[in-house]
Amino acid sequence: MSNKIRAIIIDDEESARHILGSLLARISHDIEIITKCSNLEEGVISIKAFKPDLVFLDIEMPQYAGYEITSFFDKMNFEIIFVTAYDHYAVKAFEVAAVDYILKPISIDRLTESIEKYKRKAKNNVAALNYQTMMETLESNTISKLVVPTIKGQKVIFIKDIVSIEASRAYCTIHAYNGESYILSKNLKHFETLFAENSLFFRCHKSWIINTQHVDSYSKSELSISLINGQKAKLSKYKKAEFEFVVSH
Amino acid sequence: MRRYLLILIISASTSALISAQSIQKDSLLKKIKSSTDIEFFEEMVDYIPLYGGYNKFEKKELTETIKTRTAELNFELTSSKFAYQQSIENTLEGNYTKALDIVAHLLPIFKKHRSIYEVHCYNTTGGMLADLGDIDEGLKNMTMAIDLVENFKSNTKEYNYCVINNHLVLGNIYYGSDQIEKAKLNFLKADSIASLDSTLIREKCYSLLNLTNIDLSEGNYLESFKKSSQVKQIATSTKYSEILAYSHLKISQGYLKLKKKDSALLHADFAKQISEKYGFYRTVASAHRLKSKIHKQFGDFANATYEYEKYFNAKRAFDSKNTNAMSNYYTDLANKDAQERNELRIQQVKQNEDARLSKITGIVLFIMSIGLIGLWFWFQRRKLREEVKKERMDSLLVNSQLTAIRSQMNPHFTFNCLNSIQSLVLKQDVNGAYDYISKFALLVRSVLNQSNTEWIDVEEEISTLKLYLELEELRFDNDFHYHIADNDLNGFEIPPLIIQPFVENAIKHGLLHKKGLKNLTITFKQDEEFLHCTIIDNGIGRAKSSEIQERQQLKHMSFSTQSTNTRFTLMQKRLGTDKLGVTIEDIKTEEGGTKVHLTIPCKILF
Structure with missing residues (x-):
């Protein structure tokens, strides 16, 4: 079994999926993109099927916003890096909850930093606490x-x-x-x-x-x-x- | 001329509150309609306006009922006192025409009865006239009030009350005509007398609110907050809605000075709502004006314009309601004058055959004076209106120019950057091109964020500048070095995007043409008022640069320099200082180069 990080990209825009995929291939050889999805429901099905390590998740998508992902899982055994085009309120929620996010257009340095951060992170399931805080902040405004x-x-x-x-x-x-x-x-x-x-x-x-x-x-x-x-x-x-x-x- | 915000003074005498503290409005109405006891009605004169248990509308109803009832009973003086109360209500609602009418009608009655209310009449008339723009006539009435009140010294309470109100109105007139010291003196006197007697609480409030204006203009924000909050508490517990509205206005002004936008808007809104509810239209206008000012200060010009329109309309409504006020007043004066002349004439006719001539002279003079007064009055109004219009135009112009200049800088950046990206694409430098685009996007994001604000945190401005330089750096082949000495540069704000055009100039005109190592150094020094920024390049210098420009026939001034110069001029005008600006000197060493020194206004945060 390879030690590669298995990742899924969820974004409604084809060009955005392409850019992120190409960038990841350029900056890191230990990331494997298993699949790319164009909406959250599709993404949830893929996550359940492939059990990835890492999910790149766009926030602004039709029907379901990216952060609504928490309502589809009881326990999240994967890390999320949110991707957003705007510096809006959700960003504050990510900040207080210490959930990683990247602003579009994605800078190479910033993406590298996020990957490094992911690798350094101890995988001891504390992520649940982050996502819970994030959702509470978003819901209560x-x-x-x-x-x-x-x-x-x-x-x-x-x-x-x-x-x-x-x-x-x-x-x-x-x-x-x-x-x-x-x-x-x-x-x-x-x-x-x-x-x-x-x-x-x-x-x-x-x-x-x-x-x-x-x-x-x-x-x-x-x-x-x-x-x-x-x-x-x-x-x-x-x-x-x-x-x-x-x-x- | 200082904007004129006259805090209207209520003249209602304060003697001991009667025991009937908790009489319900309806039962009181019943009692009024059935009573024939003049003592009871006299007690009501003080009780109704001061009792906090009734709101403004209930007080209005009670006043009207008593006025009618006492008139029926032929208690002329008592009835007139309530009529006077109605003139006060009209004053508060901004119906000066009506208020002045009532007072003019009441004055001879009070005079006949030798009532201290005669002083009240002169006092309110003085205040209203001054507020309508006729300071001289206002002061004349005040002189009458001040002289007259000395006849009533025996009744200490009423006397004190009148003296306070005289000081308040006089203070306001001085404040409105920019004689701040005199105004302060009068307000302080009013305050000290009002502090002697707890029943003069309302007058105490007015004194404090007026002093708040002085505090605000002197920069004692904390003092102003203390006073306005104290007044707010009193007004809340006593239900003096007009005072409550004013106190909110003052609190909002304090917050504005402290740059707390939300709190300032909140209190301005409170003031607006209260005054709208109770029909204090003058205060509604003031609240709109203040809101416009708040929005303007925080760079929200759309809302500032919107609120200004509202203020302007409210002001216009007030003006149109009171167009006749002054002319009525003068006609009144003229009529009295004519009456006196008439009496004199009759005597003269009896004594002298030449009376005919004097009659004609009298009429001619009368007509001429009416005409002259009318003409003068008309000019005065037109001047005032033009002033308001001009001030409004000025501030809009300055704001729009600043906004326009800021937004015009963006395309300039954009084209340079797009060129660089094209070249990277042609070189097939994928990472380079991608990196350039993301940095460019970051720059656009921050420029967009900044173009709406008048002031920006210095750290943010420097990071934008760095981003710009990083983009420029990519255009050179590793022989461009820049250094920004921004250690410890934080805790204050400067106008956005003001350094960048000069850096751009240094690169475009100085360094671009230079062969070999290109250095750019930016250093800062900050004092209480200004940020001094020095930009040094080792480029070819101004003489050579203009030579090249001339040869290339690029004589025109660079766009961003031109607009930044305009911006400095506008800022100078706006901040009222000529210390801001740019100086450029040539470096006379062997290496050469140019040194640009900018003096930028700064706002210290902490």
């Missing part, structure tokens, strides 16, 4: 949970339990209410955009986002905010008035 990496693998946390997010260079540390902290290789801008609609979170400084529900006290003279977990977040002078207003309401 609000971001309330976040999948974070831990030493053991992954974990879902409620974003209301986040006390603060601290940036240091290219990564961020999320400090949770229960004292745990998680390191993610994202910048603060990423979380600021992700939580933009959530009024709990406030970007108070270049390197701090805080949860205003978890503020303990605030020092005007030092321009620092004490959080209930004992941390001291910095406060930018440009954000002072806004912060005072936000916490007083």
Whole structure:
């Protein structure tokens, strides 16, 4: 038996299926495209028949959107890399659920990165947690949970339990209410955009986002905010008035 | 001229609230219709406008009923007080014509009874006239009110109340004519007097709301929020809907200053809904105006235009309702004047045979003054209307030009890139061509995202610039190097796509013609107000470049430079500073090259 990654491509456009297939052939010799499907139902039948390792799944398709795939399976024994032409709300759901996705037109670098990520990933069935979080986010249309990496693998946390997010260079540390902290290789801008609609979170400084529900006290003279977990977040002078207003309401 | 937002002042006297706190409207109506007790009606004068248990419409009904009832009973003064209350209702609804009519009718009655309401009449008249654009006449009425109120010092409560209102109206007149310090002084005085007496809570609210305007113009957003939120709470509990609407307007303005679009829109909507519900049309117009401003600030010009239309229509409706207000007022004045002249004339006729001449002079003067006043008034209105129109045109023009320039830059990029892709295809460089297309797509995506906004995060702008340079890099044969020193460049916003045209110029005119190693360095320095960007190339320099252009007969100015220059000029106009702009110098070392220095406006986020 070969060690090749067995993959299926699901996309309603012929040219898109062709491009992805050709690119995969160019960048990697250990991926085998078993079949290509033009809609989700066909894709589901193929997945059940061929049991692939990896599925490239377009989101914008007639009848069923790509992410509706979860409703066809009790247990998903394959990984999905979503493909989408638009930077829309679904992308936020992928982000919070740590589900991989690629924007069209597909860049070679980005595709290579996704394949590498897939290969590195431990296959211990944590994917279910990601897809569940993704669907909850999509269905409720609000971001309330976040999948974070831990030493053991992954974990879902409620974003209301986040006390603060601290940036240091290219990564961020999320400090949770229960004292745990998680390191993610994202910048603060990423979380600021992700939580933009959530009024709990406030970007108070270049390197701090805080949860205003978890503020303990605030020092005007030092321009620092004490959080209930004992941390001291910095406060930018440009954000002072806004912060005072936000916490007083 | 500063836009004129007069917060209308309600003159309703405040003495102790009567014990009948919880009387139902219907039973109160019954009592009104059956009572003959003047004491009871007098108590109602204060009770009805101030009691929070009735909404605006119930208050209206009660006021009308009492006015009629007291008139039937020949309680002239009491009835007039309720009539006065109706003029206030009209003022709030923007029917200045009617309100001024009522007040003019009531003034002699109050004068006859030596009632402090005479002060109220001058006060509201002054406010309305100033709001209609006649500051001088407004101030004249205010002088009357201020002089007159001194006769009523013995009744401390009523006196304080009138003095506060005088300060408020005066403050508003000064605010409207840009005399901010004087306005602030008056508002502060009103506030301090209103703080002395808890029954003057409504006046306290008006003082605070007016001070909010000052805070906003001075940049004390936090203070403005404190005040407007405090007023909002009071207004909610007391059901003073007009105050509630104003407080939402002020909160929204505060949010706008803090760049919170959604919250600003939300509160502007609250203000609009409340004022629509209770018919405060002036405030409805203000809310639309504010919404337009919010949309404009966030680059949503379609909605900004839409809201502006609505504001404009509302404003027009208000104007048309009140076209006659000023002329009626002047006719009134003229009539009184004529009446006095008449009396004088009769005396003179008795004494002097030459009265005939004076009569003719009187009539001629009267007609002339009416004519002159009318003419002046007509000019004044036309000027005001033109000003509104001009301001609207200005802002639309600037916005549309900025948008147009931004979107015109796209095709310029596009053609260059398509050329490069064609060449890669002809070279049969599949990976190269594919890579180029995906980068190009990314660039298009970010340019599209940016072309709608007025400001963009500097990191995003730099990454777009890098993408552009990566595309350019592919056109050269490995001898082009660029370096962007963007360490620690974050936390502020700049206008989008403003650096790229100059980088493009450096490449097209400087580096493209150069043989050997081509270097491009972009460095940044940031201070509180500006981002200073320096673009250095080691290209052939401006003199040689124009030589080549001349030889190739490409004398025309490059499109993007031209449009960017226009953009800098527009931004200067808009931000009111001449420090922005571009300077270009030749590098006089052996290697040569060109150095472009850009001073770009920036908005610091944190």
